[in-house]
Amino acid sequence: MKIVFKLFATLQDFLPAEARRTSAVTIELAEDTKIINVIESYGIARAMCHLVLVDGFYIPPAQWDSRVLRDGETLAIWPPVAGG
Amino acid sequence: MGWNRKILRVDLTHGTCKAEPLNMEWAQEYLGQRGLATKYLVEEVNPKADPLSPENKLIMATGPLTGTMASTGGRYSVITKSPLTGAVACSNSGGYFGAELKFAGWDMIIFEGKSPKPVYLSIENDKAELKDASHLWGKTVWDTEEIIKKSHQDPQIRVSSIGRAGENGVLYACIVNDLHRAAGRSGVGTVMGSKNLKAVAIRGTKGVSGIKDFKAFMTATTAAKKVLADNAVTGQALPTYGTQVLMNVINEIGASPTRNSRDVQFEGARKISAEAMHEPRASDGKPNLIGNQACFGCTIACGRTSKMDKTHFSVVNSPKYWGATGGLEYESAWALGNNTGVDDLEALTFAQIICNEDGMDPISLGGTISAAMELFEEGVLTEEMIGLKAPFGSAEGLIELCKMTAEGRGFGKELALGSRRLCDKYGRPEFSMTVKSQEYPAYDPRGIQGMGLTYATSNRGGCHLRSYTVASEVLGIPVKTDPLVTEGKPGLVKAFQDATAAFDSAGICIFTSFAWTLADVAPQVDAACEGDWSVERLAEIGERIWNMERMFNNAAGFTAKDDDLPKRLKTEPAKTGPAKGLVSGIDKMKPEYYDLRGWDQSGVPSKETLDRLGL
Numbered sequence: 001m002k003i004v005f006k007l008f009a010t011l012q013d014f015l016p017a018e019a020r021r022t023s024a025v026t027i028e029l030a031e032d033t034k035i036i037n038v039i040e041s042y043g044i045a046r047a048m049c050h051l052v053l054v055d056g057f058y059i060p061p062a063q064w065d066s067r068v069l070r071d072g073e074t075l076a077i078w079p080p081v082a083g084g
Numbered sequence: 085m086g087w088n089r090k091i092l093r094v095d096l097t098h099g100t101c102k103a104e105p106l107n108m109e110w111a112q113e114y115l116g117q118r119g120l121a122t123k124y125l126v127e128e129v130n131p132k133a134d135p136l137s138p139e140n141k142l143i144m145a146t147g148p149l150t151g152t153m154a155s156t157g158g159r160y161s162v163i164t165k166s167p168l169t170g171a172v173a174c175s176n177s178g179g180y181f182g183a184e185l186k187f188a189g190w191d192m193i194i195f196e197g198k199s200p201k202p203v204y205l206s207i208e209n210d211k212a213e214l215k216d217a218s219h220l221w222g223k224t225v226w227d228t229e230e231i232i233k234k235s236h237q238d239p240q241i242r243v244s245s246i247g248r249a250g251e252n253g254v255l256y257a258c259i260v261n262d263l264h265r266a267a268g269r270s271g272v273g274t275v276m277g278s279k280n281l282k283a284v285a286i287r288g289t290k291g292v293s294g295i296k297d298f299k300a301f302m303t304a305t306t307a308a309k310k311v312l313a314d315n316a317v318t319g320q321a322l323p324t325y326g327t328q329v330l331m332n333v334i335n336e337i338g339a340s341p342t343r344n345s346r347d348v349q350f351e352g353a354r355k356i357s358a359e360a361m362h363e364p365r366a367s368d369g370k371p372n373l374i375g376n377q378a379c380f381g382c383t384i385a386c387g388r389t390s391k392m393d394k395t396h397f398s399v400v401n402s403p404k405y406w407g408a409t410g411g412l413e414y415e416s417a418w419a420l421g422n423n424t425g426v427d428d429l430e431a432l433t434f435a436q437i438i439c440n441e442d443g444m445d446p447i448s449l450g451g452t453i454s455a456a457m458e459l460f461e462e463g464v465l466t467e468e469m470i471g472l473k474a475p476f477g478s479a480e481g482l483i484e485l486c487k488m489t490a491e492g493r494g495f496g497k498e499l500a501l502g503s504r505r506l507c508d509k510y511g512r513p514e515f516s517m518t519v520k521s522q523e524y525p526a527y528d529p530r531g532i533q534g535m536g537l538t539y540a541t542s543n544r545g546g547c548h549l550r551s552y553t554v555a556s557e558v559l560g561i562p563v564k565t566d567p568l569v570t571e572g573k574p575g576l577v578k579a580f581q582d583a584t585a586a587f588d589s590a591g592i593c594i595f596t597s598f599a600w601t602l603a604d605v606a607p608q609v610d611a612a613c614e615g616d617w618s619v620e621r622l623a624e625i626g627e628r629i630w631n632m633e634r635m636f637n638n639a640a641g642f643t644a645k646d647d648d649l650p651k652r653l654k655t656e657p658a659k660t661g662p663a664k665g666l667v668s669g670i671d672k673m674k675p676e677y678y679d680l681r682g683w684d685q686s687g688v689p690s691k692e693t694l695d696r697l698g699l
Contacts, residue, residue: 008333009329051559056661056662076336079316079321082317082318082322082329082559082595083328084415084554
């Protein structure tokens with residue numbers, strides 16, 4: 001299955017160079033892949049992740065280990081950020 | 085003591101400047117800046133007064149921490165009755181002007197009456213005088229500052245002024261200080277222009293003295309700075325990416341008002357985001373962003389400095405705009421970008437430059453232009469009427485409309501009135517995305533429900549800075565709440581409103597609240613100011629200020645009916661994203677909010693509430 005994986009702000013550096021201008025990359029995943037598996041496969045420390053969204057919906061940290069990603073979903077992650 | 089205990093009262097009608105003592109009894113009840121200056125306003129100005137008449141007053145006020153070594157202690161506010169909304173206006177600005185006012189020995193300046201001819205106020209410590217500004221009238225903010233500094237032969241003077249927008253009666257004109265910082269909202273610059281007051285120029289060399297307990301103040305401010313430095317948002321994210329980092333966040337959660345709130349997600353958001361500002365441009369290989377900057381005493385430094393692409397159509401023939409300038413902030417990028425459907429980063433940077441140079445609120449300007457674009461797309465306005473084609477997405481149209489508004493040219497005179505008056509005039513009031521006639525900012529209440537209540541009940545009309553529940557609903561500060569539900573939001577909004585009023589009255593920046601709570605502010609105020617300043621007392625002061633502002637608005641003629649949102653947000657569901665199918669639940673939240681406030685269902689504070697708060 002395929003998902004769109006987006007990393008923003010300082011986490012963008014973990015994306016392949018060619019994907020940084022869009023902050024997004026389409027990736028192929030095995031069935032039953034969980035959010036934490038994607039985070040770890042890109043070498044991102046769990047502590048660096050703050051805001052995790054799947055299709056725009058907030059996923060609390062307690063569910064990162066259990067939430068299974070589904071075909072066609074978009075996983076987006078930010079470090080701690082704010083503005084206004 | 086924090087305060088200088090001295091006010092400058094300027095009678096513009098008679099051309100006099102007079103010192104008077106600060107009312108220290110009121111200072112104990114309202115702290116400073118927003119709270120204390122609003123107290124002066126409600127005591128001295130008839131709530132029914134015409135905002136653009138000599139009867140209205142304009143107050144520039146600092147807080148007790150302004151000019152001190154407290155982090156972000158450079159803030160000042162402008163308080164008046166707004167010509168855009170008819171409600172109380174309080175607009176807050178950073179930069180260096182506020183601290184300079186304090187260094188000159190003053191806590192606030194009260195302008196009253198109207199000068200028979202253009203003047204500017206010159207302050208050099210205790211000496212204050214009105215000077216002829218005939219030669220400055222018609223000049224931009226940037227030219228005004230340069231001319232004043234040259235004529236005084238002092239580059240260290242701090243200047244706050246209006247541009248041509250304030251002179252031309254643009255109802256959302258700003259007062260701009262230090263070139264790129266602004267008391268931005270509600271038309272405070274329009275009031276200044278109506279008084280024939282072009283600028284305030286200050287040189288203060290006294291510093292701040294009289295801190296109540298200097299050792300305790302050193303300890304408290306140092307500890308508070310460490311909190312900011314250690315926090316990932318205020319210590320790293322804001323300095324690196326600025327407010328613009330929210331562009332992709334808010335778009336991804338489906339709460340980015342787009343094309344005059346027809347949509348809640350903008351396909352061009354990534355192209356105009358903080359991330360894009362960091363990237364080399366295709367045209368010249370240089371990034372839009374060249375660095376960050378800080379206001380006086382700030383240890384966050386969220387401000388942006390940018391350099392435009394010299395080959396961009398907006399500046400290709402104008403070398404004066406090729407140097408370093410204030411870079412895009414999130415609200416500007418959204419209002420002039422997502423809201424108008426324009427995804428050209430350089431065009432948006434230039435549109436914000438026009439706002440800085442001529443003193444216009446980009447939120448209201450963008451909201452008004454987006455309403456005009458919808459009127460154009462609906463065939464209500466034509467190319468002939470506007471003077472150009474103005475469909476959503478037209479960067480050329482956007483830039484020209486910004487210029488026309490600032491210069492008071494052609495259709496710009498109609499845009500100057502704001503979207504509510506514009507849409508009323510053309511018989512389509514439903515296209516005005518306003519609350520109390522002020523354009524709301526960059527968060528769609530269909531996708532962030534608490535912000536609907538924030539906008540509806542804001543004492544200065546559509547605004548995010550009166551209770552920024554985005555912090556909790558989206559960013560998880562201090563705790564994460566669900567943005568899609570209405571439950572719990574009335575209490576959240578009230579808590580944010582009261583705390584924000586206290587922050588705004590202390591002389592510090594509200595962005596500290598991403599890391600600080602009132603528990604971090606109280607020790608700093610307590611060490612600086614006479615009296616005992618606890619968290620509870622600051623929260624009570626915030627609530628007192630909120631109710632005082634509300635009473636002024638009620639007396640001005642506002643009612644519960646005005647605590648409402650545009651019809652579109654209540655009847656047209658979000659089309660995409662997590663909020664798909666949802667409208668704002670404002671009608672569910674409002675009754676509970678009134679109850680929590682101790683108001684009746686007409687939005688009037690009860691006698692018990694007023695007695696409890698000493699109002």
